[in-house]
Amino acid sequence: MQFRKRLPSLTALLMLEAVLRRKSFTAAATELGVTQAAVSRQIALLEEELGQPMFVRKHRAIEPTPACRILGASLAQSLSNIAETVDAIKTSGQDVVTIGATIAFSSFWLLPRLADFRSQNPGIQVRVVSQDEKIDLDSGEINIAIRYGIPPFNDGTVIASKDDFITPVCSPDYLKRRQSGPLSSTDEYIETHSSDPLWFSWAQWLDQIGASFDLKPSLRFSHYTETIFAACNGQGVALGWGALVQAFLDAGTLVALNDLTYKADGRYNILLPLRARRTVANDRAVAWLTAALHA
Structure with a gap:
């Protein structure tokens, strides 16, 4: 809540960053998918809140003020850090695959074959959840399940069966x-x-x-x-x-x-949750499991 009181409108800050980078209200508006008037209004509100101008308006051009350049440099660095953090989170999620199966299937079939998958995909982390109780695909914790039964199943999509x-x-x-x-x-x-x-x-x-x-x-x-x-x-x-x-x-x-x-x-079924998220790790694991199941 303290940050919210100290910071101006985040929308205005994002628009300011775009204007500085594109050196144009019109180009910034096009990039952000809004009108030029909307950009101008947000910059004006920002100037009013900060108590000083952000740009010097010239004929067919704008020039950022010293205060605007300082704020813009901080914005660029902060947004870059946020973007890198988001990318790291996305990449981390793509590099991990969680496979669920019964204790027997994990012990006797899956684990002896995992070395092959890991050698082909050295950058992917594998997490195995072994339990004889029915695996909950709606929880979001399991990316791929191997379930014995007769499809279809109301909580997942069957990719392959044997x-x-x-x-x-x-x-x-x-x-x-x-x-x-x-x-x-x-x-x-x-x-x-x-x-x-x-x-x-x-x-x-x-x-x-x-x-x-x-x-x-x-x-x-x-x-x-x-x-x-x-x-x-x-x-x-x-x-x-x-x-x-x-x-x-x-x-x-x-x-x-x-x-x-x-x-x-x-049959043994390779099963994906109904709301499965596509990642590189998941796609490669599904392809490998399908091939291994029918080998």
Whole structure:
């Protein structure tokens, strides 16, 4: 409030800066998109408030007074500082991208691939938000989300999608220890508890293959990451979502128990908020994620 009392009209100051820079009331008015009369009126009000003239009016020319030159130099420096600060804020926002995904997707799919994105985009900072609860795209904190489900979604725009397949997986050691043949009641089952109706359970799997025995999981976890690490440690059989366990299969820490696979109902979706802001970082991250998802 103190600044407001000490400063004259900001509109008048902006017009004064334009007149000084363009050396013409008419040119300043054209640049600012107002009439010459409006510029003249604001300068007159400024002169009245300051108690001295800003310009000496000559025939078809104006000459700034010493007081005007001093004020103009201060204005030019101050406006330049403001413009540089605004540019820095804009640039900072463009150099950061925030990606949201589930804990399992972040841990098993996204993080192992981030080094590739960072090597291609060394100037972009990446922030990853991992949570199994639905990510709020309306908050403005997330630039890009990877969400499993069936589009469309009422809070975002789908840029790309990919299907997934589910198959029973276990450690090589567990595969050697168990009796050969199909899944049975003697197997140790590891399950992830989820409230997501699209999350596939062992009960659904057994129903799909027409199994006649009842199953009671030996281990249950609240996060899929724990389920997979337990399977890697030879503690039983888990349902392996292809996109999430492929790295473990490639490394040999997990193996497919058999050749049975089931196509998941949902898809992995790259999702942008409905009011997404276009930045260089966001655009590059979306392009990279899309290519990586379909690789």
